Amino acid sequence: MNTPDLPSFWAVIPAAGIGSRMRADKPKQYLQLAGKSILEHTLNCFLDHPCLLGVVVSLAEDDPFWPNLGCARDARIYIAGGGAERAESVLNALLRLGELGADEQDWVLVHDAARPNLDQSDLDLLLAELADDAVGGLLAVPARDTLKRVGSDGRVRETIDRSVIWQAYTPQMFRLGALHRALAEALVSDVAVTDEASAIEWAGQSPRLVEGRADNLKVTRPEDLHYLERLWRGRS
Ligand SMILES: Nc1ccn([C@@H]2O[C@H](COP(=O)(O)OP(=O)(O)OP(=O)(O)O)[C@@H](O)[C@H]2O)c(=O)n1
Numbered sequence: 139m140n141t142p143d144l145p146s147f148w149a150v151i152p153a154a155g156i157g158s159r160m161r162a163d164k165p166k167q168y169l170q171l172a173g174k175s176i177l178e179h180t181l182n183c184f185l186d187h188p189c190l191l192g193v194v195v196s197l198a199e200d201d202p203f204w205p206n207l208g209c210a211r212d213a214r215i216y217i218a219g220g221g222a223e224r225a226e227s228v229l230n231a232l233l234r235l236g237e238l239g240a241d242e243q244d245w246v247l248v249h250d251a252a253r254p255n256l257d258q259s260d261l262d263l264l265l266a267e268l269a270d271d272a273v274g275g276l277l278a279v280p281a282r283d284t285l286k287r288v289g290s291d292g293r294v295r296e297t298i299d300r301s302v303i304w305q306a307y308t309p310q311m312f313r314l315g316a317l318h319r320a321l322a323e324a325l326v327s328d329v330a331v332t333d334e335a336s337a338i339e340w341a342g343q344s345p346r347l348v349e350g351r352a353d354n355l356k357v358t359r360p361e362d363l364h365y366l367e368r369l370w371r372g373r374s
């Protein structure tokens with residue numbers, strides 16, 4: 139894609155989780171994939187983009203792994219402190235952007251450290267589709283399987299109409315000022331915020347869904363990493 143047509147943006151990478159569902163010996167963002175850590179692959183997708191203004195990575199306070207990464211010395215990468223929940227880690231990164239002099243109207247793309255398979259074509263698609271959008275939005279994938287609502291007894295309660303169900307992915311793209319206000323107010327109000335879009339929705343706006351690749355998966359459980367290892371086998 140011709141990048142002069144794309145907006146400049148800041149990236150926020152929440153990477154302060156412990157990866158409990160992975161049941162690994164270190165936080166999953168530091169597990170190896172094709173010779174690099176998952177976090178390095180994720181960062182490279184943004185560091186390679188010509189429209190990047192800078193990256194803020196939210197890290198756990200006691201993170202001993204970050205200084206050993208080659209990209210830790212990249213001048214375009216800034217650090218923020220992680221919080222107890224993902225939303226707090228993101229809010230801390232937005233505060234850091236303010237300290238760095240980012241403008242309220244700057245685009246911010248929030249992307250999980252645990253999604254290393256983001257394709258540059260999806261990143262460019264999101265930027266192009268939302269460049270002039272009044273609200274912003276997110277990469278997402280329409281439900282592909284039949285969906286069931288489960289009862290407390292573990293049995294099917296109903297089959298859900300999947301034609302109106304999409305899975306939210308990241309990056310999620312919003313203006314810095316609007317996202318900062320929505321996230322801060324949602325957290326103060328104890329609203330459950332598992333992604334940036336839900337804070338924007340709570341603030342009364344309707345983010346746009348941009349259909350992306352289904353292989354932009356979040357490494358959550360061991361089989362997710364095994365899948366990517368097979369997918370990446372033989373990549374340079
Ligand atoms: N307090 C937290 C929790 C999560 N994350 C980040 O948010 C992303 C998505 O969260 P998730 O997949 O849930 O990661 P974890 O919380 O580490 O996983 P788990 O829930 O299995 O412990 C990850 O890149 C994770 O590092 C974060 O920055 N701060």
Ligand SMILES: C[C@](O)(CO)[C@H](O)COP(=O)(O)O
Pocket residue numbers: 224250305306307308332333334356
């Ligand atoms: C942000 C996200 O990846 C969108 O699907 C998801 O909400 C993260 O949830 P998690 O429980 O923090 O992995």
